[in-house]
Amino acid sequence: MSLKDGLRELYHFIPQFVRIGRKYHALYKKYSELQYLPYEQRLAYQLQELQHIVSYAYDHTRYYHNLFDECGVDPYNIRDFSDIRKIPLLTKDIVQNNLADMVSDMIPPKQLQYVTTGGSTGKTLGFYITADTDRRRLAFEWIHWKAMGYEMGMPCAVLRGAVVKDGWFFYNRGENQLIMSTYDMLEENMDTYLEKLVEFSPRILRGYPSALTILSNYMVKNNFNPDRLRSIQAISTSSEVLLAEQKEIIERAFNCPVYDKYGNCEQVGVIGMCRERHYHEFMEHSYLEYLKDDGTPAKDGEFGEIIGTSFINEAVPFIRYQTGDRALLDIGHHCVCGVESRIIERMEGRTGDSLITKYGNLISITALNSHNDIFDHAKRIQYYQDEKGVVILKIVPRSDYTEGDSKKIYAELSEKFKDQVELRLEFVESIPLTPRGKYKYLDQRLKL
Structure with a gap:
């Protein structure tokens, strides 16, 4: 073991x-502390943060x-x-x-960290x-998690698309997490997944709704006794829209509550x-607007696209950013949880579409989202499937796209697919819009 690897191993022993x-x-x-202030005080703080970032x-x-x-904006x-409209x-x-012109001159270049979105659109x-x-970001994550009883150091199992190179599971000692592959969730493997959960005895289970639904359906179908997993006190879902039927089957299978979170x-x-079980805005994180298709603000009981202005990233300010996601505004309910904020009835717009492997199991498209630079030289991408076990990745290349980019894309996705899916790359000039004027990340022609 090298000195660097040894220090990394030692680092993970630190709580x-x-x-x-x-x-x-x-x-x-x-x-x-701000979460539990009266609503008017939180609004005042939010306006102050909005004034600052503008x-x-x-x-x-x-x-x-x-x-x-x-635009004549003062x-x-x-x-x-x-006023920000x-x-x-x-x-x-x-x-x-315009990225170069959006970077703040107050941040030294050595402090900038380049990140990419997963590309779900x-x-x-x-x-x-x-x-x-x-x-x-992490502070707001833990505010949400602690509300469901999750404390740092508690054992937590995670089903969120991580690549497990050797086998289906690995243990993250530093955060006391059992990381479980979402790519190997074949029916014949489900008993092994469940026995691993029983052995680990997590207090919290985190995952994509689609992956947790696969596991939950198997548990219910095979009469798995939830008492064997009574250590699990709560389940956290994110990264996909949680459908009502998914929430129902997950809570039925595990006999514990599901707490969903929207973010980007x-x-x-x-x-x-x-x-x-009410969705609350985290008002100190950002200012959110909800716009109807005609650009006017949505009212209570109406759907609107989420338009966000972030308060937490001064490196590249995002002001009135179109997320492409939609929310249904609640009709004036008061929540007794102690948090005073706008209540959202439900989220819409990021339902977890899936690919079908040659074995017939499903892989959430969210799990394929890449947070590195493999698609930096692609204008747009789209997964296409009309044959079981075969996926075509359509790529609209930029002028600087090279064979090296293809090799990186193929290597990363093949590692995720393993031997379950044949990946083919196809270069196209454009990817057509949907009737709603959006791009589909997955064009799935097979019946799921």
Whole structure:
């Protein structure tokens, strides 16, 4: 073992509570206390944060400085939430084409961390964050998790698309997590998955709704006794829309509550389910608007596209960003959980489509989302399937796309598919829009 590997191994023996540092704990304390302020005080704080990010973006980025001047927006005169409607909506294309001008001149280059979105709309997006951004993101994650009884150090099992190179499971000592492959969930393997869960005895189970539904259906079908997994006190779902029927079967199989959370890689919104099963905005994380198809604000009881303005990433400010996701606004319910915020009835727009392997099991398309640079030289991608066990990845290449990009894409996806799916790359000039004007990340022609 090299010295570097030895130090890494030693690092993971340090409790997570210690490893994440004092700055994180200060942020967590601050945001936790703000959660329980009266609604009007939270609104005042949110407006203050909105005023800050708008003026900051104008002062420290070329893109917003020029945009606000062109549109006649006074960044120092945001008196009300409605004032930002003068600012044009931000899209992935705009960020992609103007990234250099969107980077803040207040952040030293060595502090910038390049990240990419998973591309669930068919187009990946690269931008920058800082260590502070990630600390803030983690603070909101733990606010949500602690509301469901999850504390740092508790044993947690995870079914969220990680690649397990040797076998189907591995143990993350540093965070006391059992990582379980979502790519090997064949029916004949389910008993092994369940026995591994029984052996590990996690307090919390986290996963994609689609993966947890596969496991839950097997448990119910085969009369698996949930008492064998009574150590699991709560289940956390995210990254896909949680359907009502999925929530029902998961809670039935495990005999414990499901807590769902909406978020995105761009960090422009977090909406989490409380113990009373209501979705609440995390108001200190971002400011959210909900716009109907005609561009007007949605009212209670109406659907609207989520438009987010982030408060946690000053490296590349995202102001009025179109997420492509939709939410149904609640009709005036008051929640007794103690958190006063806008309540969302349900989320829509990111249902976890799946691929069918040659063995007949399903792989969530969310699990294939890539958070590195393998698609940086592709304008757009789309998975296409009309044959069991065969997937075509359609790629609209950029001018700088090379054979090396194909090799990287093929290597990463083949590692995830293993021997279950034959992957073919197909280069196309364009990918057609849906009737709603959106790109489909997966064009699935087979009946699931």
